[in-house]
Amino acid sequence: MKKIIIYFIGIVLLSSCSVYKTFETPEVTTENLYRDTNSIDAVMPEDSVNLGNLPWRELFTDSQLQALIEQGLEANVDLQTALLRIEQAEASLSSARLAYTPDLSFSSTGTLSDFDGSTSKSHESGLSSSWQIPLFGGLRNTKKGAETTFEQSQAYKQAVQTQLIASIADSYYYLLMLDKQLDITNKTILSWEDRIESMRALKEAGMTDEASITQSEASYYGLKTTYSDLQQSIREMENALSITLGQAPQAIKRGEWQTIKLPEQISIGVPLQMLANRPDIKQYEMALATAFYNTNVARSAFYPNVTISASTGWTNSNGGIISNPGELLSSAIGSLTAPIFSSGVNKANLKIAKSLQNEALLDFKQSLLNAGSEVSNALFQYSTAIQKQEDRSKQLEALERSVLYTRELFQLASSTYLEVLTAQEDLLDAQLSETNDWYDQVQSVINLYQALGGGRE
Template identity: 85%
Template sequence: MKKLIIFFTGIVLLSSCSVYKTFETPEVEKENLYRDTSAVDAAIPEDSVNLGNLPWRELFTDPQLQELLKQGLEANVDLQTAWLRIEQAEASLSSARLAYTPDLSFSSTGTLSDFDGSTTKFHNSGLSTSWQIPLFGGLRNAKKGAEATLEQSQAYQQAVQTQLIATIANSYYYLLMLDRQLDITGKTILSWEDRIESMRALKEVGMTNEASITQSEASYYALKTTYSDLQQSIRETENALSITLGQAPQAIKRGEWQSIKLPERISAGVPLQILANRPDVKQYEMALATAFYNTNVARSAFYPNITISASSVWTNSNGGIISNPGDLLSSTIGSLTAPILNRGVNKANLKITKSLQEEALLNFKQSLLNAGSEVSNALFQYATTLQKQANRNKQLEALERSVVYTRQLFQTGASTYLEVLTAQEDLLDAQLSETNDWYDQVQAVISLYQALGGGSE
């Protein structure tokens, strides 16, 4: 009989080996996460800086922006919520660790009864304890799952922080772009007013006509409309950024776009660094680990639970005075419970946890694909903005010469003033587009920084 018990115990222990396995990150394809970037490689020097490894203070050197980032990291509601999630996960982990320790409780009861003139005094005081022996991995996997959940919460906080830094920086640079466009438009409006007055004077001497003046006035009022739209965009962007910073809508202090300095040589590094740097990828990895340990917990439910209970009670059941503890009664009980009728429920729970684990694996793999796509997009955007900047500079030089030439032709009577207006409008459009190009380049750097997990620490 003893040999038979040992034999069945061995079978149970061997069959429970799977519940003691430790989570390992699954093998995934990392080499081809980035799309072929031959055009990017040609535009970005070989000795470039791996952008994802830069602290945010080194990337964003503008003093005003640094103050805004500091304020956002301290007061943003989403980030504060993420920190609270970490506290909740830490509390859950502490609870899982305490499950290994015995439960200890103290109880004391007393009665005083009187019957037919006879008084009886009775009391019990004692300690009781119980301990579940962690033999089949239930407690271990619960603790490991809590640890993975904590790491998942920490990765979520880092992901929120990375997103927050990118949002604040993008909003700040967008405001600088709008400021520059507002300045260009305002100066153009003032010069347009002078031109309209000059055209009216030219009409008096027969050098232009009413149609040209009307066209100039239409362009002038279109510029004023654009100026109002820019003012509205500035106000709305300031309000949105204020909410992100955790403050009431208000004006945002900012510097000048000319003082902005961003790295001229950037690189994405090797694809493997996405696994190390991207907090959202880490978050999905830890979600997979949590699902893995939850599956092991569901498996452990098929095995017996062994519990040891003990108690010690002092009693004066013989009716002595309460100050006299009387007799000491002690007991120790060992129990083993195994699932029988609820085995079907355990099978259903295991099936659910396995399905959730497969879902977590798909989400983890998808997060890697998304990360590679975002890095590839940001790299190509940066390379194209460099090309656009070079072409835009040539366009501006050509349009500035065009304005000069058309004015000279108008003065000699070889051109109409409408051609002068057209050249000036084309120059204005190109100047405004240049500010958009500048913002696109800045945005590409920020997008790449975020895509590489920069700013999470």
């Protein structure tokens, strides 16, 4: 009989080995995760310093922007919520660790009864304890799952931080772009006022007509509406950035776009560096690990639970605890509980856990593809913005000459003032587009920095 019991226990222990497996990150293919990196001249060799490894203060050197980022890191609501999630996960982890320790409780009971004129007193006090022996992986996998959930909450906080830094920088540079466009529009409005006065003088001299003046006035008022739209955009962006910074809507102190320095060349490193740097990928990896351990917990439900219980205390059925302390009572019990009729429920729970684990694996792999796409998009945006700036510079030179030539032709009565207006409007559009090109380049650097996992420090 003893041999049969030992044999049975051996089979159970051997079959439970699979419940003790430790999570390992699945192998993923990172080859060609970035697209067309060799065709972009601004990309440095892979062994150069990865842009994503730069501390944010080294990339964003504007003192006003640095102050805003520091404020956001202290007061942003989303980041504060992420910190609270870490506290919650840490408390859950502590609870899972305490499951290894025995439960200890104290109880004290006093009874007073009266029957047929006779009074009896009794008193019992004692300690009781129970301990679940972690033989079949249930407690261990629960603890490991809590650890990965804690790491997942830390990665989530890091992802929120990188997103916050990128969002503040993007909003700040967007405000600088709007400031420049507002300045260009304002100078053009003042210049247009002078031109309208000059045209009225030319009309009195018979050198132009009322139609040209009316066209100029229409363009002038169109510029004023553009100026108002820019003012509104600035106000709305300041309000949005204020909310991100955790403060009431207010004006945002900032510098000028001409003082911003961007890296002339960038390095994106190798995809494996991105895999290690990006907190959102780490978050998906830890979610997969949590699902893995949850599956192990569901699998461990098929095995018995072994619990040891013990109690000790004093009893006094005659009353008078001080004069007659009574006797010491002690007991110890070992119990083994195995599932029988709940097998179907356990199978269903295991099936659900496996399905959730497979779903987490798909999410993890998809996060890699998304990250590679984000890096590729930011790289191409950076390359395109540089090329656009070069072409825009040539366009501006040509339009400035066009305005000059059409004015000279108008003075020689060889062209109409409508041609002068058209040339001036084309120049204004190009000047405004030049600021958009600058912002595109800045935004591409921010996007690439975030896509490579920058902003962790």
